[in-house]
Amino acid sequence: MLRVSSPCRLLLVCAALFATPSRAQDVDGGATLSGGFDLIEMRADKGGDIFLWDATFSYGDATDQLMLVTTGGGPLSAQIDQSEIRVFYGRTVGNLTWLAGVRHDITPAPRDTHAIVGAQGSVGTRLSWETYIFLSDRGRLSGEGQVIYAMPIAEKLYIEPRVAAGWAARSWIEQGVRAGIGEVEGSVRLRYRLRPKINAYIGVAHERLVGGTRRLAEEQGDTGQATTAVIGFGFSL
Template identity: 25%
Template sequence: MTRLLAALAATTALALGSPAVAQTMPGMEMPGMTMPAQRKPAAKAPAARKPAARRPAPRKPAARRKPTPRATPAAPAPAMDSSMPGMTMPSATPEPQTMPRMPGMAAPSPASTPDATAAMPGMDMPGDHKDHDMGAMSGMTMPGMEQTGTALPAGDAPAPRPPMYHYADRFFPPAEMERSRMRSMREQGGTTVYQVVLNLAEYQVREGRDGYRWDGQAFVGGDINRLWIKSEGEGAFREGVDSAEVQALYSRAIDPYFNFQAGIRQDLGPGPNRTYATVGFEGLAPYMFEVGGSAYLSNKGEVFGRLEGYYDQRITQRLVLQPRVEFNLSAQDVPQIRLGSGLTDAELGLRLRYEITRRFAPYVGVSYEAKTGRTADYARADGKDPTTTSFVVGVRLQF
């Protein structure tokens, strides 16, 4: 009987002491914190049967939220005591504490303490972020990035080479680039073009007898090489043509504004005719003056020259005033064609045209012609007036 009572007391003591032993784990004690006794988990209730799925009701559109007024900062609320039973809260001012060491955990190194400076490899952090020197970043170079242009540091190195013509030849085969440039020139400006311009086609009202005059030219070719046909002349009604000429010229561009011309000139009309070898120039001078000059060598060995020019002064987009001048010269006296040496004659004209279109522009104006020197003497001997003033009406055509 005594043995039976002793065994029952030992079993009861063991059952009462086992929960406290199970709640204690080595190294888990937190300073200032008392762990409450664990409770047994509640028995799980039997799972309820899920009802049949229902079709969801249509969703109502959400109402637009009204803007929330800006809250006024409120006074700090009093501190709340959130301590749990059996738990001691630390003081407001934290003090250096040593974290408990778990079994098997190595002791912390001095660098991992709060007072140690956290330094990364290759990076030097100053002690206070307010003292950071942002200018020190100007010399920083990213890997694979080369400094160019204004980012280069100051120095006395020579300046880089300026860009050259055909810059793409530095990266692509020069022969291929030259072939592509020539093809582009042919497609953009190397095609064959033509034009016919009748600069003067006018009726001249003179004292004593009325007359007419023409001056035109045509060309066919490209931007560099062209064939020019020129013709000019004048005459009087009921008396026929006084003088006329036709020129066939080869023209080659020598720069963007001037052309070199060479060819043949043939005189027509009454009196002895001449054939000339011709060489000259034609182009656009500064300030938009159209100028031209020619030298002629006849089949008789005579040398003549001509200078001419005009300027289109635009009054409006359609109204154009054109002053015009022409000088003819001779290197010797030629009585057979009634020309003296020096300046043989000069023509000064002023014409006002209205461009209905670029291709059709009627004009009116005045023209003054004067023979000089020995040529004027030949005119007086033939019973002609060496000076003539004409009122002109004509049209300028372009095809």
């Protein structure tokens, strides 16, 4: 099981990646290594502080890419209680990238492995979106999607609202999930570019269970929602 005594270990990994001499260089006649950590953040609420990360790294050219995505988090200075890794092949046509790959849940148990198909796209320079469908090795079908809008308000300052949702094709009572859309999240981050490839931000996030998943949580004494203050930073290679 993945454990961490402090977020410092992850930050050291970030620093090592950022210092890699080969980052974003042309390799093998046009292929490049790019990406970075979109989110490295702490969320604070009455229940305690939570540390989260979301990173994507890509190797390839403008048409074909191999992508590695890692996300996760947990209570600050404690065991990471949710983490996963995804590996994709991506094929870009215009502003749309088609994705196929695999996702492995490192924590929590059970450590399912999923086949993935998905797509990422953009509308203009400000609006981006992504959507995925997962089929687990136990036959469970689910999915998620996200829309992000980046709106400049000054030379180095921009506001970034996001909306995300997750769904399941059928109920998983043992995991507290009912069929249909089960969770949504809305967040707003105010980002400031410290350097061209480094930014810091503050914001607020609201997570809410919906539908049958929310009713199931309420039966178990959970409110099914949380609003948290957010502070963090991101960087690209």
